Amino acid sequence: MRNRQETPNYDPGAIEKKWQKQWEADGLYHSDIDESKPKHYALTMLPYPSGDLHIGHWYAMTPSDAHARFMRMQGYNVLFPMGFDAFGLPAENAAIKNNIHPKVWTYKNIDRMRTQMKTMGAMFDWRREAISADPEYYRWTQWFFTQLFRNGLAYRKESPVDWCPNCNTTLAREQVWGDDRHCERCDTPVIKKNLVQWFFRTTNYAEELLYYDGIDWPETVRLLQTNWIGRSTGANVTFKTAVEGHQFDIFTTRPDTLWGATFMVLAPEHELVSKITTPAQKDEVEAYVEQALRQTEIQREATDKEKSGVFTGEYAINPVNGEQIPIWIADYVLTTYGTGAIMAVPAHDQRDFEFARKFGLEVRVVIQPSGVEPISGDEMTEAIPAKGDGVMVNSGEMSGTPGEIAIQKVNQWLEERGIGHAETQYRLRDWLISRQRYWGAPIPMVHCPKCGSVPVPDHQLPVLLPDDVEWKPTGESPLKLHPTWRFTTCPTCGGEAERDTDTMDTFMCSSWYHLRYLSPKYDKGPFDPKEYDYWMPVDTYTGGIEHANMHLIYTRFFHKACRDMGITEGHEPMMQLRNQGMVLGEDGEKMSKSRGNTVPPDELVQKYGADTVRAYLIFFSRWNQGGPWSYSGIEGTSRWLRRVWAMVLEAPQNSGSANERTIRNLRRKVHQTLASITRDYENFEFNTIISSLMELSNLMIQSKQDGASATRAWDEAVDIYLKMMAPVTPHIAEELWAGLGKPYSIHTQYWPKVDNEAAAEDEITLVVQVNGKVRDKIVVPADISDADAEKTALTSDAIARHLEGKTPRKVIVIPGRLVNIVL
RNA sequence: GGGCCGGUGGCGGAAUUGGCAAACGCAUCAGACUUAAAAUCUGACGGUGGUAGCACCUUGUGGGUUCGAGUCCCACCCGGCCUACCA
Numbered sequence A: 001m002r003n004r005q006e007t008p009n010y011d012p013g014a015i016e017k018k019w020q021k022q023w024e025a026d027g028l029y030h031s032d033i034d035e036s037k038p039k040h041y042a043l044t045m046l047p048y049p050s051g052d053l054h055i056g057h058w059y060a061m062t063p064s065d066a067h068a069r070f071m072r073m074q075g076y077n078v079l080f081p082m083g084f085d086a087f088g089l090p091a092e093n094a095a096i097k098n099n100i101h102p103k104v105w106t107y108k109n110i111d112r113m114r115t116q117m118k119t120m121g122a123m124f125d126w127r128r129e130a131i132s133a134d135p136e137y138y139r140w141t142q143w144f145f146t147q148l149f150r151n152g153l154a155y156r157k158e159s160p161v162d163w164c165p166n167c168n169t170t171l172a173r174e175q176v177w178g179d180d181r182h183c184e185r186c187d188t189p190v191i192k193k194n195l196v197q198w199f200f201r202t203t204n205y206a207e208e209l210l211y212y213d214g215i216d217w218p219e220t221v222r223l224l225q226t227n228w229i230g231r232s233t234g235a236n237v238t239f240k241t242a243v244e245g246h247q248f249d250i251f252t253t254r255p256d257t258l259w260g261a262t263f264m265v266l267a268p269e270h271e272l273v274s275k276i277t278t279p280a281q282k283d284e285v286e287a288y289v290e291q292a293l294r295q296t297e298i299q300r301e302a303t304d305k306e307k308s309g310v311f312t313g314e315y316a317i318n319p320v321n322g323e324q325i326p327i328w329i330a331d332y333v334l335t336t337y338g339t340g341a342i343m344a345v346p347a348h349d350q351r352d353f354e355f356a357r358k359f360g361l362e363v364r365v366v367i368q369p370s371g372v373e374p375i376s377g378d379e380m381t382e383a384i385p386a387k388g389d390g391v392m393v394n395s396g397e398m399s400g401t402p403g404e405i406a407i408q409k410v411n412q413w414l415e416e417r418g419i420g421h422a423e424t425q426y427r428l429r430d431w432l433i434s435r436q437r438y439w440g441a442p443i444p445m446v447h448c449p450k451c452g453s454v455p456v457p458d459h460q461l462p463v464l465l466p467d468d469v470e471w472k473p474t475g476e477s478p479l480k481l482h483p484t485w486r487f488t489t490c491p492t493c494g495g496e497a498e499r500d501t502d503t504m505d506t507f508m509c510s511s512w513y514h515l516r517y518l519s520p521k522y523d524k525g526p527f528d529p530k531e532y533d534y535w536m537p538v539d540t541y542t543g544g545i546e547h548a549n550m551h552l553i554y555t556r557f558f559h560k561a562c563r564d565m566g567i568t569e570g571h572e573p574m575m576q577l578r579n580q581g582m583v584l585g586e587d588g589e590k591m592s593k594s595r596g597n598t599v600p601p602d603e604l605v606q607k608y609g610a611d612t613v614r615a616y617l618i619f620f621s622r623w624n625q626g627g628p629w630s631y632s633g634i635e636g637t638s639r640w641l642r643r644v645w646a647m648v649l650e651a652p653q654n655s656g657s658a659n660e661r662t663i664r665n666l667r668r669k670v671h672q673t674l675a676s677i678t679r680d681y682e683n684f685e686f687n688t689i690i691s692s693l694m695e696l697s698n699l700m701i702q703s704k705q706d707g708a709s710a711t712r713a714w715d716e717a718v719d720i721y722l723k724m725m726a727p728v729t730p731h732i733a734e735e736l737w738a739g740l741g742k743p744y745s746i747h748t749q750y751w752p753k754v755d756n757e758a759a760a761e762d763e764i765t766l767v768v769q770v771n772g773k774v775r776d777k778i779v780v781p782a783d784i785s786d787a788d789a790e791k792t793a794l795t796s797d798a799i800a801r802h803l804e805g806k807t808p809r810k811v812i813v814i815p816g817r818l819v820n821i822v823l
Numbered sequence B: 001g002g003g004c005c006g007g008u009g010g011c012g013g014a015a016u017u018g019g020c021a022a023a024c025g026c027a028u029c030a031g032a033c034u035u036a037a038a039a040u041c042u043g044a045c046g047g048u049g050g051u052a053g054c055a056c057c058u059u060g061u062g063g064g065u066u067c068g069a070g071u072c073c074c075a076c077c078c079g080g081c082c083u084a085c086c087a
Helices: A012-026 A056-074 A089-098 A104-119 A135-150 A202-209 A219-229 A255-260 A279-299 A350-359 A403-417 A529-535 A551-564 A603-609 A608-617 A632-651 A660-682 A687-705 A711-727 A730-741 A786-794 A797-804
Strands: A038-045 A076-077 A154-164 A170-172 A191-200 A233-240 A247-252 A263-266 A310-317 A325-327 A341-344 A420-426 A443-446 A451-457 A487-489 A495-501 A538-544 A574-580 A764-769 A773-781 A810-814 A818-822
Touching: A012 A730, A038 A056, A038 A529, A056 A076, A056 A574, A056 A603, A056 A608, A056 A660, A089 A451, A104 A632, A135 A154, A135 A443, A135 A451, A170 A191, A191 A247, A202 A219, A202 A420, A202 A495, A202 A551, A219 A574, A233 A255, A233 A403, A233 A730, A247 A255, A247 A341, A279 A310, A279 A325, A310 A608, A341 A350, A341 A495, A350 A786, A574 A603, A603 A608, A608 A632, A608 A687, A608 A730, A632 A687, A632 A711, A632 A730, A660 A687, A660 A711, A687 A711, A711 A730, A764 A786, A764 A797, A773 A786, A773 A797, A786 A797, A786 A810, A786 A818
Parallel strands: A038 A076, A038 A538, A263 A325, A538 A574, A764 A818
Antiparallel strands: A154 A170, A154 A191, A233 A247, A233 A310, A233 A420, A263 A341, A310 A325, A443 A451, A443 A495, A487 A495, A764 A773, A810 A818
């Protein structure tokens, strides 16, 4: 109020535009190879150009940007690129709805979102922008496909696959969610279809993907991936049918229960079913198979469904004891896992138990748990899981083997007899890559009646996506309906051939975008090796945890496959991963248009400025946790920035000189804050960065009132303060920095160093407890000895009152903190 | 059913990783400034009792370890996420 005349108002709209222009004009955020500096590749997951920048994008990108800026001030040459994951279904859906070409829709959205993103003031190097729908980008996506094909990592097969009837396309296993098995994009329950599709051999890497050596990834992501990959160990055992001697393998995690197998179960789709079924059972079996297949088509539903199945009429010989046991078929056995056939041990497996009880099959106990009465198969009401503490019984010569060594011993026994061998199974499936949609990178393969599937040669890439296509979904690939596009000649024999009319899963595009950023215009390969050698691997990667089992698995697979093909180096693409949580609406619910609880970032920027929005987003909660938005909360952050503005610019009310104690306290707080904020930036703990800055400005404002503003300590405090806030609130920091006549730009300054002497406390508050209860607080010199601390504590009046004349049994002294007197 | 994460004032959240619970902010209340309002500034603000010094209670519940537990261990309750006939 007093200084309105001379102090300009904080006008974020004006200063933010000004500096964004200046930074762009100066190329302040261009990052080029510089061998004299250590490099830091900071990456945040690229957005899909949905049309509008969402507050979630701000939430994801702001801390990523702040951390990148911090690293830059730490002396690193930082690369922080941005681009667009531009292929994908929403473009087609919007196209259908509004009758606008997917390409037009997508590129219009990109322009809009790029403009919006620039208002964030992030240090993106836009020269490195990559857009996955550009032909110069997907040329290399296609090139990678042909590389994978040539190296045996891409193959084509017919199989029952997940089909989304709404999106009219197949999906990868990872893109089918929830207990009702719905489409990840549109929530429609998926159905099964038998189709010929392209797959990548992700399962080749199942084992290696379980190792996270040398990378710093959150425990939760590693756990999600580990569970998804689903490693289980056991044995494969070969059985024969009794009559015709057909061989078939089963997988079991409990080979030590082999003697308890009282029947076998094949999946209805198992190839042996038609061969072994006896004439008497034929009608019943065929009816069941048909019903099971139809059911799969509708949906292989319901976990708590009643067991069903049919006897084939044929028996199997149990290789461990020569017994004949009946072979059934049942839909609780899946073709897609293991060998599609199991031995059933009802005494020790709940599913088998339910099946046995329903159909009156024998239940035979072969593992006797310790400390329990011998159990009888007839009397059991549920299966007794075979745990490690049991002992094998009713198992011929293996009887008496203790549980801890049973599996290993049986495996050895099986191997010696050539009956079976130890085996590891993974739940992970190969990655289904074909999509029956238009807006994607065409699969660069040609199908020739003579030569089979032939990859399009490198010099013919990219296989361009034609513009003149009827993209309305019919269940057929739109490219198939194009009058001419699919007809071509075979690259091998020159004969008439057809192109593959499917496009690739967009997760293929995003599996390597971090490589394209290195050199988005490079045309001799997917990336410039010079750039690769300098920048890779990604040092810090940030993004949502929802990608744990999709993008983050795919990109690791992709990198490992490329390594084995000699394209990349190292075992992992991203060294450090950090996940953000989710900003919820003010009502604590997930934001959605239908709920009406979305938060529009553009309006907030207009009202408060980008710096306030950035600061509030990282202040309101722990970043990896997320939480509800608050419109009144952001007012507090806005208030803080206005206070800082006034603190730096307004003429002091008290221009006298501060006393020594004020100066000492000011410097101590500044350097203590610097130490804790430095640690917070390093650890991605952003919310406490803001609260520490608020605390410090509260003290600085007080110091200023006490006459500190004409001192060197004050200048130092302001200098450090602006540098500490620069990564989070880059515009106001730059403006105030410039206003003080300091050299442009604050963002190229080095991070200040902590003065440990200044930060040291010379007095501490000694907490004195009696029997663990705080009874006194005494200010003492910081370097007080344990003995003196004890003496001081014991002589306090307040303590004496609580001692009631008794002699302490024990006194515990925690140096610099407290004394606990135990009576 | 299995796995994981979480539960701290009216609200969002801090807590040096076993050492003063509630930092910082929001909301609220009171006061200053103002003709008035906004903005700004000052103060109060976990609960109970007391004029007060102070005392007792308090981190989902119950137990345990420890001189000392929001933090470690055991059991349970609640909420969220993932997964699911995976043999």
